Amino acid sequence: MSVLEAHELYRFYHVGDDEIAALRGVSLFLSAGEMVSVMGPSGSGKSTLLACLTGLDEPDGGYVTVRDRLMTRRPEADRATIRAENFGILLQSGNLFQHLTVRENILLSMQLSGRKDRERLTALLQAVGLSHRERAYPAQLSGGETARAGLAAALAADPPLLVADEPTAEIDRVAEERLLDYFEARRAAGKTTLVATHSASLAARADRIIHLADGRIDNV
Numbered sequence: 001m002s003v004l005e006a007h008e009l010y011r012f013y014h015v016g017d018d019e020i021a022a023l024r025g026v027s028l029f030l031s032a033g034e035m036v037s038v039m040g041p042s043g044s045g046k047s048t049l050l051a052c053l054t055g056l057d058e059p060d061g062g063y064v065t066v067r068d069r070l071m072t073r074r075p076e077a078d079r080a081t082i083r084a085e086n087f088g089i090l091l092q093s094g095n096l097f098q099h100l101t102v103r104e105n106i107l108l109s110m111q112l113s114g115r116k117d118r119e120r121l122t123a124l125l126q127a128v129g130l131s132h133r134e135r136a137y138p139a140q141l142s143g144g145e146t147a148r149a150g151l152a153a154a155l156a157a158d159p160p161l162l163v164a165d166e167p168t169a170e171i172d173r174v175a176e177e178r179l180l181d182y183f184e185a186r187r188a189a190g191k192t193t194l195v196a197t198h199s200a201s202l203a204a205r206a207d208r209i210i211h212l213a214d215g216r217i218d219n220v
Contacts, residue, residue: 001031001032002029002030002031003030003031003032003066003067003086003160003161003192004029004030004053004064004065004066004067004161004192005028005029005030005064005065006026006027006028006029006049006052006053006062006063006064007027007062007063007064008025008026008027008061008062009023009025009026009027009049009052009059009061009062009063009064010023010024010025010059010060010061010062011023011045011048011052011057011059011060011215012060021214021215022045022048022215023045023048023049023052023059023215024214024215024216025061025062025216026045026049026062026212026215026216026217027062027217028210028217030161030192030194031192032160032190032191032192033187033188033189033190033191033192034187034192034193034207034208035183035184035186035187035192035193035194035195035205035206035207036192036193036194036195036206036207036208036209036210037194037195037196037197037202037203037206037208037209037210038050038194038195038196038197038209038210038212039196039197039198039203039209039210039211039212040211040212040213040218041213044212044213044214044215045212045214045215046165046196046212047092047165047196048215049196049212050163050165050194050196052064052072053071053163053194054071054083054087054089054163055071055072055074055079055080055082055083056083056089058072058073059072066082066086066087066161067086069082084112084113086159086160086161087159087160087161087162087163088154088155088156088157088159088161088162088163089154089162089163089164090150090151090154090162090163090164090165090167091150091165092165092166092169095146095149095150095151095153095154096138096146096149096150096153097138098137098138098139099137100137100138101134101135101136101137102125102130102133102134102135102136102137102138102141102149102152103121103125103134103135105138105149105153106121106124106125106149106152106153106156107121107156108153109153109154109156109157110156110157112157113156113157113159120156120158121156124152124155124156125152127152127178127179127182128148128149128151128152128175128178128179129148129174129175129178130145130148130149130152133145133149144171144172144175147167147168147169147171148171148175148179151164151167151179155182158191159191160191160192161191161192161193161194162183162186162191162192162193162194163194163195164193164194164195164196165195165196166195166196166197166198167179167195167197167202168197168199168201168202169198169199176199176201176202177201180201180202180205183195183202183205184205187207
């Protein structure tokens with residue numbers, strides 16, 4: 001069963017007189033219970049693709065559907081509703097509210113989705129290795145701790161679709177293995193995970209790997 005489909009996505013950016021094609025006709029689908037990795041060199045379009053799939057950015061051409069609902073070219077309020085109902089999103093930065101503690105950031109994500117679950121909060125903190133840092137503010141965290149806290153917030157609502165941009169970029173091998181086990185548990189529960197990554201370990205656990213090069217899917 002397909003939970004997300006993208007058809008011929010194009011995205012262009014303009015820098016001065018230059019036009020940069022970040023996406024050049026990318027089509028893909030995600031099925032329930034899949035773990036899919038998006039790989040490619042820096043500048044290949046991975047982050048732009050994730051932003052378009054989640055409705056955080058609008059493609060210049062093509063469209064995205066999420067559970068048969070059109071995400072593309074809808075008012076932001078509609079896109080936000082679809083995101084809240086379907087996605088957990090981890091960006092490379094800006095995933096935490098600076099005035100809230102780690103614990104409060106996770107609780108807020110739960111409350112917004114109507115899932116205030118204290119036991120799940122405890123389990124998430126343990127899964128990302130931050131039980132001892134739950135009262136810390138983002139400014140007090142290391143880069144790796146910040147990444148793990150952001151991931152916990154993205155997973156707080158147990159989303160049907162987790163979209164993560166370089167989730168293991170700033171964490172050590174032990175923490176990476178713990179997160180990979182968490183992704184495996186999501187797959188076993190029929191939940192879908194899409195990650196943009198440079199990690200060979202993460203990609204090796206994926207059901208499929210989508211290779212991007214110069215804004216296109218490279219069928220290597």
